[in-house]
Amino acid sequence: MRGLADLYLQQLKTGVASMLQYRATLLIWLIGNILEPLIYLVVWSTVSRSIGGSVGGYGARDFAAYYIVLMLVNQVSFTWVMYEFDYRIREGAFSAVLLHPVHPIHADIAENLSSKVVSLPFIVAAAAGLTAVFHPAFKLTLGMVAAFVPALALAFLVRFLVDWTVALAAFWTTRVTAINQIHFMAVLFFSGQIAPLTVLPRPLQVVATVLPFRWTVGFPVELVLGRLTRAQVLTGFAAQGAWLLAAALLLKFAWRVSVKKYSAVGA
Amino acid sequence: MDIAPAIRLRDLKKTYVVSERESGLRAALASLIHRRKTEVRAVDGITFDLAPGEIVGFLGPNGAGKTTTLKMLSGLLHPTSGEVSVLSYVPWKRDRAFLRQITLVMGQRNQLVWDIPAADSFELNRAIYRIPPADYRSTLDELIALLELEPLLAKPVRNLSLGERMKCEIAAALLHRPGVVFLDEPTIGLDVTMQRRIRTFIAEYNRRTGATVLLTSHYMADVEALCKRVIVIHHGKLLFDGELADLVQRFTAHKTIVVQLKDCAADLRAYGEVVSCEDGRLTLRVPKAETARVTEQILAELPVIDLTVEDPPIEEVIEHVFARGAA
Numbered sequence: 001m002r003g004l005a006d007l008y009l010q011q012l013k014t015g016v017a018s019m020l021q022y023r024a025t026l027l028i029w030l031i032g033n034i035l036e037p038l039i040y041l042v043v044w045s046t047v048s049r050s051i052g053g054s055v056g057g058y059g060a061r062d063f064a065a066y067y068i069v070l071m072l073v074n075q076v077s078f079t080w081v082m083y084e085f086d087y088r089i090r091e092g093a094f095s096a097v098l099l100h101p102v103h104p105i106h107a108d109i110a111e112n113l114s115s116k117v118v119s120l121p122f123i124v125a126a127a128a129g130l131t132a133v134f135h136p137a138f139k140l141t142l143g144m145v146a147a148f149v150p151a152l153a154l155a156f157l158v159r160f161l162v163d164w165t166v167a168l169a170a171f172w173t174t175r176v177t178a179i180n181q182i183h184f185m186a187v188l189f190f191s192g193q194i195a196p197l198t199v200l201p202r203p204l205q206v207v208a209t210v211l212p213f214r215w216t217v218g219f220p221v222e223l224v225l226g227r228l229t230r231a232q233v234l235t236g237f238a239a240q241g242a243w244l245l246a247a248a249l250l251l252k253f254a255w256r257v258s259v260k261k262y263s264a265v266g267a
Numbered sequence: 268m269d270i271a272p273a274i275r276l277r278d279l280k281k282t283y284v285v286s287e288r289e290s291g292l293r294a295a296l297a298s299l300i301h302r303r304k305t306e307v308r309a310v311d312g313i314t315f316d317l318a319p320g321e322i323v324g325f326l327g328p329n330g331a332g333k334t335t336t337l338k339m340l341s342g343l344l345h346p347t348s349g350e351v352s353v354l355s356y357v358p359w360k361r362d363r364a365f366l367r368q369i370t371l372v373m374g375q376r377n378q379l380v381w382d383i384p385a386a387d388s389f390e391l392n393r394a395i396y397r398i399p400p401a402d403y404r405s406t407l408d409e410l411i412a413l414l415e416l417e418p419l420l421a422k423p424v425r426n427l428s429l430g431e432r433m434k435c436e437i438a439a440a441l442l443h444r445p446g447v448v449f450l451d452e453p454t455i456g457l458d459v460t461m462q463r464r465i466r467t468f469i470a471e472y473n474r475r476t477g478a479t480v481l482l483t484s485h486y487m488a489d490v491e492a493l494c495k496r497v498i499v500i501h502h503g504k505l506l507f508d509g510e511l512a513d514l515v516q517r518f519t520a521h522k523t524i525v526v527q528l529k530d531c532a533a534d535l536r537a538y539g540e541v542v543s544c545e546d547g548r549l550t551l552r553v554p555k556a557e558t559a560r561v562t563e564q565i566l567a568e569l570p571v572i573d574l575t576v577e578d579p580p581i582e583e584v585i586e587h588v589f590a591r592g593a594a
Contacts, residue, residue, distance in 0.1 A: 003397045010394035014380055014387055021382040021423070095343050096378040100395050101366035263345040263359055 015114025065136035192218025
């Protein structure tokens with residue numbers, strides 16, 4: 001355990017040092033992460049105002065609150081491992097990783113966390129700025145914030161494990177970009193990014209409940225905004241727990257099969 | 268008493284299935300429906316042992332199956348058939364204890380983190396291999412001294428020259444003091460001085476740690492300096508396994524006779540193939556079996572100032588071996 005903690009610490013240091021080498025890239029990436037929720041915020045606020053104040057239970061200031069929190073949650077749970085895998089397999093860089101006497105997911109989690117350590121202050125500042133401009137309707141309670149922390153941690157873990165498992169597709173096809181695209185569309189729709197899920201038609205809401213994506217973005221957001229009943233909160237945690245377990249098992253299996261495949265066809 | 272080999276291969280085979288198609292749009296469309304698959308035998312039944320502490324040169328032309336073999340030995344590739352054992356482990360099972368005791372350095376791939384100083388990558392490897400701090404410190408100091416790394420440690424890896432980067436790559440790969448070292452073209456693209464430094468270092472590392480080293484290189488100087496024994500493969504098959512000197516003996520049909528005369532006036536074509544003549548220094552190529560007779564004849568018939576009989580350069584021998592293997 002101490003060895004693993006040491007590994008995480010070193011990977012975090014290395015990750016932060018690498019991130020800081022590319023300040024311009026970091027800035028562009030941050031602007032993207034802020035712009036996307038901002039666009040949805042503006043669109044949905046405008047829609048709700050134009051049709052008399054509310055869409056799916058959200059007024060203009062509710063949308064502002066939703067998207068400002070979503071920006072923070074998405075920042076925490078977002079991963080880009082698919083692109084990494086695509087590159088690693090195409091360039092044969094995976095061999096070096098496979099020679100290490102440790103599971104490669106640890107390095108990826110640590111690297112992901114390190115980028116967040118660097119970018120989070122900027123995102124928090126952006127959230128403060130948007131709060132000043134859009135006057136969101138926050139009704140935060142201490143209990144909700146306390147429940148939000150584990151929900152956010154689980155959201156990160158579930159999303160990481162799911163994304164990492166999907167990224168293993170790179171072992172099977174050299175054109176993994178198409179799979180990534182489908183995955184991202186699914187995330188966009190069913191996680192609550194394109195619109196709060198209660199705004200979507202009922203059938204889509206049902207689909208979203210079954211898929212993992214909602215529990216990695218929308219659930220923590222709705223939770224902290226006090227939009228969920230106690231039962232819904234408990235259901236949410238149960239869903240996160242179930243997905244964590246399912247994703248971990250799936251990952252373990254998929255990893256074993258993928259490495260076997262990799263070592264059969266060569267690097 | 269027999270010592271268990273550090274590396275043991277028995278009838279090792281690796282066959283790749285590759286899809287192929289002809290050029291052009293029609294073939295591209297056809298390949299959508301039906302892909303023609305062919306089998307490529309990259310390694311075709313190789314057997315050898317390496318004793319602990321040996322440095323062995325693993326030679327063969329491009330595409331002979333050297334890298335595929337090294338990948339099977341380091342656990343990156345699953346063999347199609349045959350047996351492999353490295354330090355009594357089955358490599359492709361990728362046991363953590365096994366991975367902690369080996370290293371694979373590929374001259375054309377880098378493992379260091381590109382954007383940060385090499386020292387930080389070393390520290391990361393310490394954590395990955397769980398090297399105890401005291402061991403880490405002493406090994407690192409030793410590597411810094413042997414490879415003269417001190418001035419390079421603080422520079423981001425991307426700012427290092429190819430040779431400097433290679434030295435850092437090698438240091439990173441050896442921090443955990445592996446007992447088995449696979450080196451795939453470690454001196455590729457480096458200048459002569461840097462090649463020599465890396466060679467000296469490999470020999471020194473082997474002497475100090477008793478590590479078993481399997482080395483591929485296209486530079487015969489590497490092989491001559493480091494390896495008493497060489498294994499030659501071609502088209503995935505073993506062509507030769509033995510001492511470098513025997514390879515030269517076995518595969519050279521010719522010897523070179525260098526005769527020092529007063530000038531280049533004499534016509535020596537009757538004695539053998541004249542390779543060159545400069546300031547009376549004449550180089551003659553003769554069939555090996557004829558060497559003694561021709562030497563005697565030259566000494567008897569010509570005003571010789573000096574005469575030496577040499578084996579052809581090792582590059583020439585290897586070229587000859589490859590050509591025979593291809594035939």
